[in-house]
Amino acid sequence: MRLVVKVGTSTLAHSTGRLNIKRVEHLCKVLSDIKNSGVELVFVTSGAIGVGQGKLSMKERPSDLPTTQAAAAVGQCELMYTYDKLFGLYNHTVAQVLVTADDIGDEIRKDNFMNTMLRLLQLDVVPVINENDSVSARECVIGDNDTLSGIVAAAVNADLLIILSDVQGLYDSNPFTNPEAKLLRVVEKIGSEHFAAAEGSVSKLGTGGMVTKLQAAQIATAAGCDMVIANGMNPDILYDILEGKEVGTKFLSEKHRKREVGYDYDI
Ligand code: GLU
Numbered sequence: 001m002r003l004v005v006k007v008g009t010s011t012l013a014h015s016t017g018r019l020n021i022k023r024v025e026h027l028c029k030v031l032s033d034i035k036n037s038g039v040e041l042v043f044v045t046s047g048a049i050g051v052g053q054g055k056l057s058m059k060e061r062p063s064d065l066p067t068t069q070a071a072a073a074v075g076q077c078e079l080m081y082t083y084d085k086l087f088g089l090y091n092h093t094v095a096q097v098l099v100t101a102d103d104i105g106d107e108i109r110k111d112n113f114m115n116t117m118l119r120l121l122q123l124d125v126v127p128v129i130n131e132n133d134s135v136s137a138r139e140c141v142i143g144d145n146d147t148l149s150g151i152v153a154a155a156v157n158a159d160l161l162i163i164l165s166d167v168q169g170l171y172d173s174n175p176f177t178n179p180e181a182k183l184l185r186v187v188e189k190i191g192s193e194h195f196a197a198a199e200g201s202v203s204k205l206g207t208g209g210m211v212t213k214l215q216a217a218q219i220a221t222a223a224g225c226d227m228v229i230a231n232g233m234n235p236d237i238l239y240d241i242l243e244g245k246e247v248g249t250k251f252l253s254e255k256h257r258k259r260e261v262g263y264d265y266d267i
Pocket of ligand 1: 009144
């Protein structure tokens with residue numbers, strides 16, 4: 001089984017922007033264990049700008065582009081140092097792959113990206129992906145890692161994309177404004193009603209929200225990859241998802257739409 005896990009800044013960092021050490025340690029342990037069970041793992045991480053902001057002791061997210069890009073350069077380094085150390089504890093090797101929209105939009109560069117990814121997986125390495133925030137801006141920006149994770153899941157032909165966030169999943173209306181909003185367990189086909197329900201939810205530390213998660217789900221499911229949005233507060237939730245338990249919101253890819261329960265992935 002090939003799995004892409006995307007983790008947002010709000011899961012990785014405290015509201016100060018500094019790393020949530022306890023959670024990141026737990027996450028890397030669970031991911032390492034899942035990899036030990038035979039799953040091919042690709043990890044899409046946010047947090048470069050947020051963690052850079054914390055490391056540079058900036059009180060707020062920078063408002064100008066050069067400072068934002070500088071913070072990302074500092075934060076990305078801190079992230080990789082942390083992942084290298086924590087995955088290394090469990091004998092896993094990580095590799096940093098940073099991309100921009102130009103890389104994905106250009107056929108040759110996209111081919112190169114895909115070939116590198118596949119070779120890294122063959123080499124039993126965990127590719128750690130982020131947008132190259134220090135150079136991507138304006139016309140070459142993907143802009144959010146939800147969309148990036150959908151692109152990555154499609155590019156590597158993943159079976160499942162899991163987006164860990166600070167929300168429980170997708171609701172039938174905005175839970176911040178409607179206390180009666182109900183969590184949707186399974187979405188068979190994404191429609192305008194889902195986008196309407198997703199409007200208005202944005203993350204404080206990262207750049208994504210529910211709309212970008214739906215866009216990721218569209219990209220992934222169109223490529224034959226299922227997707228789950230779940231709360232990453234406790235990374236053990238990854239085990240539950242892989243065991244087919246009812247967790248968060250599951251978006252079924254075309255090939256799985258007929259199926260009624262569980263995932264039945266071949267691990
Ligand atoms: N690439 C950004 C970062 O690492 C995150 C984008 C997002 O929050 O989706 O800070």
